[in-house]
Structures are given as structure tokens and as C-alpha cells.
Amino acid sequence: MAYVTRQYQAVLQCVEGRDEAAFTAAELAEDLRQAGCPVGLATVYRQLDKLESSGLVHKVPTEEGALYQRCPHPAGGQDCFLLRCEHCGRIVHLDCEQMEALCRHLADAHHFRIDPRRTVLTGRCQTCMNQEDAYGTP
Amino acid sequence: MAYVTRQYQAVLQCVEGRDEAAFTAAELAEDLRQAGCPVGLATVYRQLDKLESSGLVHKVPTEEGALYQRCPHPAGGQDCFLLRCEHCGRIVHLDCEQMEALCRHLADAHHFRIDPRRTVLTGRCQTCMNQEDAYGTP
DNA sequence: ACGAAAATGATTCTCATTTTCAATTTACAG
DNA sequence: CTGTAAATTGAAAATGAGAATCATTTTCGT
Numbered sequence: 001m002a003y004v005t006r007q008y009q010a011v012l013q014c015v016e017g018r019d020e021a022a023f024t025a026a027e028l029a030e031d032l033r034q035a036g037c038p039v040g041l042a043t044v045y046r047q048l049d050k051l052e053s054s055g056l057v058h059k060v061p062t063e064e065g066a067l068y069q070r071c072p073h074p075a076g077g078q079d080c081f082l083l084r085c086e087h088c089g090r091i092v093h094l095d096c097e098q099m100e101a102l103c104r105h106l107a108d109a110h111h112f113r114i115d116p117r118r119t120v121l122t123g124r125c126q127t128c129m130n131q132e133d134a135y136g137t138p
Numbered sequence: 139m140a141y142v143t144r145q146y147q148a149v150l151q152c153v154e155g156r157d158e159a160a161f162t163a164a165e166l167a168e169d170l171r172q173a174g175c176p177v178g179l180a181t182v183y184r185q186l187d188k189l190e191s192s193g194l195v196h197k198v199p200t201e202e203g204a205l206y207q208r209c210p211h212p213a214g215g216q217d218c219f220l221l222r223c224e225h226c227g228r229i230v231h232l233d234c235e236q237m238e239a240l241c242r243h244l245a246d247a248h249h250f251r252i253d254p255r256r257t258v259l260t261g262r263c264q265t266c267m268n269q270e271d272a273y274g275t276p
Numbered sequence: 277a278c279g280a281a282a283a284t285g286a287t288t289c290t291c292a293t294t295t296t297c298a299a300t301t302t303a304c305a306g
Numbered sequence: 307c308t309g310t311a312a313a314t315t316g317a318a319a320a321t322g323a324g325a326a327t328c329a330t331t332t333t334c335g336t
Contacts, residue, residue: 001303004303005302008314061199061201063199065292083244096244098243105234109234110221112223112230112259113267114221115261115262119259119260119261122252122256123256124253126249139281141282141334143282143283164323181283203322280335282331282332282333283330284328285327285329285331288325290323292321293321294322295318297315300316302314304310
């Protein structure tokens with residue numbers, strides 16, 4: 001049975017109080033410390049794992065470690081896809097009928113069921129594309 | 139200027155001699171050792187990076203470290219998407235007009251250009267879906 | 277051959293994440 | 307209120323993939 005601990009409440013509140021931006025476990029731990037509710041890093045990782053399981057946050061693995069981000073959908077538990085700009089690191093939610101149609105097609109024609117929780121569409125956002133046009137593609 | 143080294147040739151040959159299955163850098167190093175062409179692990183990483191840059195192999199980051207896989211397209215350098223079964227680990231190439239249509243849609247309507255080289259669609263293959271039906275979803 | 281540039285590889289380092297485990301906290305029954 | 311069993315915590319240690327170092331070796335145009 002799950003216990004409701006001070007640390008659980010602190011992490012939940014801190015995540016919900018955030019704007020829609022990605023953060024690392026270490027950053028969240030630092031925020032909690034500054035808010036006067038210090039939570040051990042190991043526990044932060046554990047709580048974030050739980051919040052991910054319940055669909056309240058997304059976990060986005062990157063080369064430099066995992067990023068977490070509050071799921072903007074009301075109740076959580078939604079299956080939504082993420083777009084991640086590999087240049088500026090921004091992560092946005094994708095609500096797109098055509099994406100869902102593709103999933104149905106992959107299931108029907110390719111016998112493959114995509115798991116939105118594990119899939120991150122990575123590329124470039126418009127801002128970064130424009131920057132590259134200006135500076136010459138790096 | 140790039141030099142053609144014994145190690146480069148060994149890695150290239152070993153990768154090309156493989157069937158279409160994913161492998162780790164350490165596995166490739168072990169294969170090379172057993173084949174009598176030992177190559178240092180650091181060099182295996184470096185060579186695989188080069189082969190990825192040239193489009194000859196795909197690099198698939200996973201929780202337990204990166205997997206590499208020969209790109210089945212003739213000349214390499216193709217932009218293709220990968221489907222990865224998170225249950226059995228199998229990685230297959232996706233050739234799908236609808237996927238390409240989605241990319242165009244994301245570029246046009248969502249101002250986001252997907253990079254196939256960085257995107258792995260993760261989910262379940264049919265074999266594993268059937269297994270789960272039989273055993274009860276784990 | 278000669279020498280500059282490139283590559284190698286054993287080793288060391290980094291650093292995010294996990295594990296360990298004793299101490300603490302929670303939930304609940306009596 | 308206790309007692310207590312199970313869940314949780316966190317500091318410290320372990321892990322492990324991959325990157326960095328750097329002295330040595332190899333490549334290749336001249």
C-alpha cells in the first residue's frame with residue numbers, strides 16, 4: 001500500500017506549480033531545497049518514476065540524462081506524443097489527428113502498436129530552423 | 139583527411155557481414171576480437187559514430203545504452219524511421235508513405251521538422267502483443 | 277624514406293541513475 | 307492512544323555507458 005509522505009506531497013506540488021517546461025531530477029531537487037522542503041535526490045527520482053507511471057509527468061530520455069515535464073492534460077494518464085527540438089531542447093505536446101491516424105495505420109498495416117509514452121519525435125522547431133537559416137546550418 | 143586504417147576496415151566488414159539485427163559497441167568489439175582483429179572499445183565507438191554520420195548504420199539510444207544496426211538501404215545515407223519493440227528489443231525499418239505524409243504535415247501545420255535519424259518509434263511488435271495476450275499483459 | 281596529420285587504445289574520468297540498508301515514517305488494528 | 311508491520315527515506319557507495327586523455331603508432335602525400 002502506498003503511503004502519503006511529506007516528500008510525495010512536496011514533489012507533487014512542485015511539479016504542478018511548474019509552467020510547461022522540462023526539468024531534470026536534480027533541478028527539481030534544487031527547487032525543493034530552495035522552497036524549504038528538501039528531498040533527497042534518490043527520492044526525487046523515485047517520486048518522478050511514480051508520477052510517470054500515473055501519467056502525470058512525461059519522462060523524456062536524452063543523451064545528457066532524462067528530462068521530466070508535467071503532462072498538460074487535465075487528469076493525467078493521457079497518451080500523448082512529444083515533439084522535442086534537438087537544438088533548443090524545448091519539448092511540446094503534439095495533439096494531432098493525423099498522428100493518431102498514423103498509429104492506427106501502423107497497427108493495422110505494419111502490425112506494430114506504438115507506445116506514446118516511450119516515443120519522442122525529435123527534430124527542429126521553427127525558431128531553431130530560422131536561426132540556422134540565418135547563421136548557416138551548424 | 140580520413141585515413142584508412144586496419145580498424146576502420148575491420149569494423150566496416152564486421153558491420154556489413156551482420157544480419158539485420160541490432161548490436162552494442164561492446165558486442166561488436168567482442169566479435170572483432172574473436173575474429174582475430176581486436177579493436178579497442180574507444181575506437182569501436184569512434185568508428186560507429188563515423189558510420190552513423192555517413193548513414194551506414196543507425197544508432198538507437200535505449201535506457202541500457204546505445205544499439206547500432208546496419209541500415210539496409212543500399213548506399214546508406216537514407217533517412218528512414220525505425221520501429222523498436224520495447225519488449226523483445228527488435229528494431230525494424232519503416233518504409234511507409236503515411237509516415238512521410240505525417241512528416242510533411244508536422245512541418246507544414248506544426249512548424250516542426252522531424253529528424254528521422256533521431257527519432258525511434260517505440261512500442262510492441264505483433265509477436266510480443268500475442269505473447270502478452272497469452273500470458274496476461276505484464 | 278620523411279614528417280605532418282590522423283588514428284589508436286589503455287586508462288582514467290564523468291556523471292546520471294540505481295542500489296543499499298539502517299533509520300524513520302505511515303497506516304491501521306486493538 | 308499504543309504497538310507494529312510495511313512502506314519510505316536518504317546518505318553513501320556502486321554502477322556503467324560513454325567521453326576524454328595522451329603517449330604511441332599508423333597513414334600517406336611528397
